Every structure is written in structure tokens, then in C-alpha cells.
Amino acid sequence: MASLKLALVQLAAGAQKAVNLAHARTKVLEAAKAGANMVVLPECFNSPYGTQYFAQYSEEIDVSNPSESIKALSEMARDSKVYLVGGSIPERAADTGNLYNTCTVWSPEGSLIATHRKVHLFDIDFPGKMVFKESEVLKPGNKITEFETPWGKFGVAICYDIRFPELAMIAARQGCVGMIYPGAFNTTTGPLHWELLLRARAMDNQIFAAACSPARDMDASYHAWGHSTIVDPFARIIATTEEAEDIVYGNLELRLIDEVRRSIPIYTQRRFDVYLDVSKH
Numbered sequence: 357m358a359s360l361k362l363a364l365v366q367l368a369a370g371a372q373k374a375v376n377l378a379h380a381r382t383k384v385l386e387a388a389k390a391g392a393n394m395v396v397l398p399e400c401f402n403s404p405y406g407t408q409y410f411a412q413y414s415e416e417i418d419v420s421n422p423s424e425s426i427k428a429l430s431e432m433a434r435d436s437k438v439y440l441v442g443g444s445i446p447e448r449a450a451d452t453g454n455l456y457n458t459c460t461v462w463s464p465e466g467s468l469i470a471t472h473r474k475v476h477l478f479d480i481d482f483p484g485k486m487v488f489k490e491s492e493v494l495k496p497g498n499k500i501t502e503f504e505t506p507w508g509k510f511g512v513a514i515c516y517d518i519r520f521p522e523l524a525m526i527a528a529r530q531g532c533v534g535m536i537y538p539g540a541f542n543t544t545t546g547p548l549h550w551e552l553l554l555r556a557r558a559m560d561n562q563i564f565a566a567a568c569s570p571a572r573d574m575d576a577s578y579h580a581w582g583h584s585t586i587v588d589p590f591a592r593i594i595a596t597t598e599e600a601e602d603i604v605y606g607n608l609e610l611r612l613i614d615e616v617r618r619s620i621p622i623y624t625q626r627r628f629d630v631y632l633d634v635s636k637h
């Protein structure tokens with residue numbers, strides 16, 4: 357399959373989970389109607405984003421006994437017949453009761469095909485700007501997550517995970533054609549690093565990279581950066597937006613991966629005799 361139409365739903369979400377889920381469904385169906393093959397939702401798309409909300413909005417991920425968001429995500433994927441990267445939701449583990457920030461990925465038949473628990477928790481202290489400590493409430497995941505599609509394998513990770521190049525590098529060296537990041541940068545770190553990080557992950561690995569943010573809500577305690585963006589393997593921006601609710605569409609032309617790797621062959625010029633191949637750790 358030569359190209360995939362990707363849609364990033366930059367969703368406006370509020371305090372009411374049922375309203376957020378219904379709104380997400382409308383937007384996923386709209387993207388599918390516009391021809392999208394894969395649709396991405398933002399980090400914490402079913403709730404406001406903040407450590408004070410994780411416990412209250414948490415759900416177990418159990419497809420045999422699906423909770424509200426799990427049922428809604430499966431039905432959204434099935435009814436729109438797309439690969440759905442279901443943003444993230446606060447997950448409560450059935451066995452330990454621990455909380456995670458978790459992305460679920462769904463097939464066009466509505467089956468759960470991957471689950472990623474955010475590996476790097478967002479703990480920052482930016483003097484005079486913001487303090488945020490996910491680790492006060494959440495536990496980290498412990499694996500790199502990939503899923504298969506007819507267009508190739510994709511890696512998925514969440515927001516702060518994008519700052520750790522090893523994760524994308526390992527996924528790329530394991531054959532992924534792109535990295536998908538549901539994310540919610542903010543008005544402090546967004547203008548500094550959001551676009552740069554996406555383009556860097558694409559450039560280093562010569563793959564596609566896309567990040568999907570919530571829309572900005574100035575009445576919320578956390579002001580999301582927005583600017584959901586798709587980048588190609590040359591590190592060029594294919595499509596982006598501002599901070600308001602929107603759907604960002606981009607055609608991923610898969611031949612570009614070979615083209616950039618032939619033109620600038622860093623992919624095969626690595627010196628694993630000088631430094632370690634992190635994908636073989």
C-alpha cells in the first residue's frame with residue numbers, strides 16, 4: 357500500500373467524560389468520512405489533563421468486560437473502519453490498583469491490538485513557569501509498543517516519551533515506518549520543543565512522526581499547546597494547525613522512507629563498532 361491517510365483529531369475536551377467520548381466519536385467518524393485510514397486522539401482525551409484528575413477518571417482496560425471508554429473506543433474504530441490510536445486514558449490496573457497513563461490502539465474491526473503505558477512520566481520543575489509531577493500519582497510503563505498495519509509497523513508512545521530518542525530509534529530499527537505520539541505539551545514547553553522534537557525523531561530515524569494534542573482550553577488548569585503535527589521522513593512538516601479544535605490530515609507516502617535513506621544513507625552508516633546499537637540491548 358503506497359500511502360496512508362492519517363488524521364490527528366485535536367479534540368476539545370471538558371470535565372464530562374460521556375460528552376468527551378461522544379464528541380471524540382463524532383470527530384473520528386468525520387475523519388473516516390474524509391478518507392482517513394488511521395485516526396489519532398490526544399493524550400487524556402476523555403478527561404481534563406492534570407494529576408488531580410487521574411484517579412477520578414481512571415478505568416480498567418478489560419475488553420471482556422469493557423468500561424465506558426474502552427467500549428466507546430472499540431465501537432469508534434469498528435464503526436469508522438479505521439486504525440484508531442485512542443489517545444490515552446487514565447488506567448487503573450486490575451491486579452495492583454496502580455494508575456497509568458495508557459494508550460490503546462484498535463483495529464478497523466474494533467479489536468484491541470496494542471496497549472502502551474507511558475514509559476517516561478512527566479515530572480518537571482520549570483522555575484517561575486510550571487511544576488508538574490505525574491509520578492506523584494502514576495506508575496510508568498516498561499516496554500516499547502508497536503502495532504502492525506497494512507502500511508507497515510508503527511511505534512506508539514505518549515507525550516514526554518518523545519523526549520527520549522532511544523525509544524523511537526529502537527522502534528525504527530525494529531522496522532517501524534512511523535512514530536505516533538498522543539501528547540499534551542503546554543504553553544511553556546510547546547513553543548520551545550514540540551515541533552523540534554517531532555522533526556528530530558523523524559530526521560534521526562528517517563521515518564514519519566506525528567503528535568496529536570488536545571485543543572487549548574484557557575478555562576482549564578492545564579493549557580495545552582495544540583499544534584498537532586505530521587512530519588515526513590525528510591523531517592518536513594506535512595500538516596499542522598494552531599491551538600483550536602481541528603482535524604489535521606496528511607498523506608504518508610511510504611516511498612519517502614527509501615528515498616531519504618538512499619539520498620542521505622545515515623540509516624546504514626551507523627558505527628556500531630564505536631557505540632552500542634540500542635535496539636539490541
Ligand SMILES: O=C(O)CCC(=O)C(=O)O
Pocket residue numbers: 399477478514515516517519539540541542545546
Ligand atoms: O515534555 C514536555 O514538555 C511536555 C510533556 C507533557 O506534557 C506530558 O508528558 O504530558
